[in-house]
Amino acid sequence: MQNTTQPSFRHDICKEDKVMIPYGRQSISDDDVAAVSEVLRSDFLTQGPRVPEFEQAVAAYCGVAHGVAMNSATSALHVACMALDVGPGDLVWTSPISFVASANCARYCGADVDFVDIDPANSNMSAALLADKLAAAKASGRLPKVVIPVHLAGRSCDMAAIADLANEYGFSVIEDASHAIGGRYYGNPIGCCEFSDITVFSFHPVKIVTSAEGGMAMTEDPELASRMERLRSHGITRDEGEMHESPHGPWYYEQVELGYNYRMTDLQAALGLSQFGRIETFIEARHKIAARYDTLLPDLPIKLPVPVPTDQGRSGLHLYPVRVDQTRGAPPRAVVFRRLRAAGIGVQVHYIPIHIQPDFKQFGFEHGQYPAAEAYYAEALSLPMFPALTEEDQDTVVAALTLALKA
Structure with missing residues (x-):
C-alpha cells in the first residue's frame, strides 16, 4: 500500500x-484516507460508531477498562481534573518540563499549580524530589490533590514510586502520557492505569499515532469514565439513572453539571483507528x-x-x-x-x-x-x-x- x-x-x-x-x-497511508472517506460518505460525521470503536481499540491495547476520546489531550487533561473534583483551593503539581497544558488543566478548574523538578538523568519528574516536597507540604499543611507526572519524549516516569507516594499522602495521579502511547513500563502498556487514576494520550499530528487533533483519557474506574463522558459533552446525560426527574419522552436529556463540547468527531476517530492498526x-x-x-x-x-x-x-x-x-x-x-x-x-x-x-x-x-x-x-x-x-x-x-x- x-x-x-x-x-x-x-x-x-x-x-x-x-x-x-x-x-x-x-x-498518512491510503488506508487512512479511505477510512476518513468512508465516514464522509456515511450518515455520521460526528457522534457515530467510529468514536467508540477507537476507544475500545485503544483500551484493549492498553489492557484498561475504559477509554474516553476527546478533541485534544488538553481537553482530556481538563476533564480528568474535573472528574477528580479539582477546584478552587486545591493544589495540583506537575513537571516544569512539559507543554503548558499539563499545568493549565488545573488552572481551568480554579486550582493552584506548583511543580516538582526533574531528574537530570531522564528529564522526567523526580520521584525523590517529589517525596521531599510532599514531606515538606505535609508539615506545612497543604498537600496536592492531584499530581500529574509527564512522560517526556515517551519514557515513563517512575510510576511505581509515585503510586507509593500517592497511597502514603492521599493524592490522585493523572499520567500525562501525551508522548507515550505504545510505550511500556515494567511489562505493561503505558495507559493501563496500574499506578494512576487516569492516563491521557495525545493524537496530535506529530505524535505516535494521529487523529489530526485528538486525545483520550484511560481509566479503570467506571465512575470516572462515566463522568468524563458526560463532561466532554456539556455535562449532559441520557442515562435515566443519572436524571433528576423522569424522562419526558425518548428525546429527553438533562444537563446535570457544567461541561464542555470536547467531543471527538467520527472523522478524527476513523483516522485514529486506522493509524492505530500500525x-x-x-x-x-x-x-x-x-x-x-x-x-x-x-x-x-x-x-x-x-x-x-x-x-x-x-x-x-x-x-x-x-x-x-x-x-x-x-x-x-x-x-x-x-x-x-x-x-x-x-x-x-x-x-x-x-x-x-x-x-x-x-x-x-x-x-x-x-x-x-x-x-x-x-x-x-x-x-x-x-x-x-x-x-x-x-x-x-x-x-x-x-x-x-x-x-
Whole structure:
C-alpha cells in the first residue's frame, strides 16, 4: 500500500525557516484516507460508531477498562481534573518540563499549580524530589490533590514510586502520557492505569499515532469514565439513572453539571483507528531511528538521551532530545539551533519550563526555582524523529549537526 506522507507545518515552526526535514511528521497511508472517506460518505460525521470503536481499540491495547476520546489531550487533561473534583483551593503539581497544558488543566478548574523538578538523568519528574516536597507540604499543611507526572519524549516516569507516594499522602495521579502511547513500563502498556487514576494520550499530528487533533483519557474506574463522558459533552446525560426527574419522552436529556463540547468527531476517530492498526510498526521504526542516532552521535559534544533499560520497559520515542554540551566545546544551544534551521533541519526545543512563562509570574514563580529543569532547557534540542525518516535523511541531519556544533 502506498504511503503518502505530508509535512505538517505547525505554529511551532518559525515561518521564516525553510524546513526540509521537520522534527516530526505524520505518516498518512491510503488506508487512512479511505477510512476518513468512508465516514464522509456515511450518515455520521460526528457522534457515530467510529468514536467508540477507537476507544475500545485503544483500551484493549492498553489492557484498561475504559477509554474516553476527546478533541485534544488538553481537553482530556481538563476533564480528568474535573472528574477528580479539582477546584478552587486545591493544589495540583506537575513537571516544569512539559507543554503548558499539563499545568493549565488545573488552572481551568480554579486550582493552584506548583511543580516538582526533574531528574537530570531522564528529564522526567523526580520521584525523590517529589517525596521531599510532599514531606515538606505535609508539615506545612497543604498537600496536592492531584499530581500529574509527564512522560517526556515517551519514557515513563517512575510510576511505581509515585503510586507509593500517592497511597502514603492521599493524592490522585493523572499520567500525562501525551508522548507515550505504545510505550511500556515494567511489562505493561503505558495507559493501563496500574499506578494512576487516569492516563491521557495525545493524537496530535506529530505524535505516535494521529487523529489530526485528538486525545483520550484511560481509566479503570467506571465512575470516572462515566463522568468524563458526560463532561466532554456539556455535562449532559441520557442515562435515566443519572436524571433528576423522569424522562419526558425518548428525546429527553438533562444537563446535570457544567461541561464542555470536547467531543471527538467520527472523522478524527476513523483516522485514529486506522493509524492505530500500525502502532507497532510506528514504534519499531522510531526505535530503529533512535538506535541509529545512538551509533552516529556519541563523538559529538552533545548528551544523548539515556535509553530505558530493557527490564524496565520501552519508550514510545515521540522525541529524540539531545543536550548541547558547552563543556565539551559546543557553541550555545541557540547558535546550534539557528545553524540547523538555516541548513533546513527543523529541530525544536521541548520545552520552555512552564514556571518561567510570563503568565505564571503572577503566581510568584521565577527563574532559579527548578534548577534541573532550567539546566535542561538551556541545552535541549529535539532532532527529527518520525517513522518515514530515511537513513539518508538521518545522515543529512547528522552532517548538519556536526557542522553546527563546531565552535
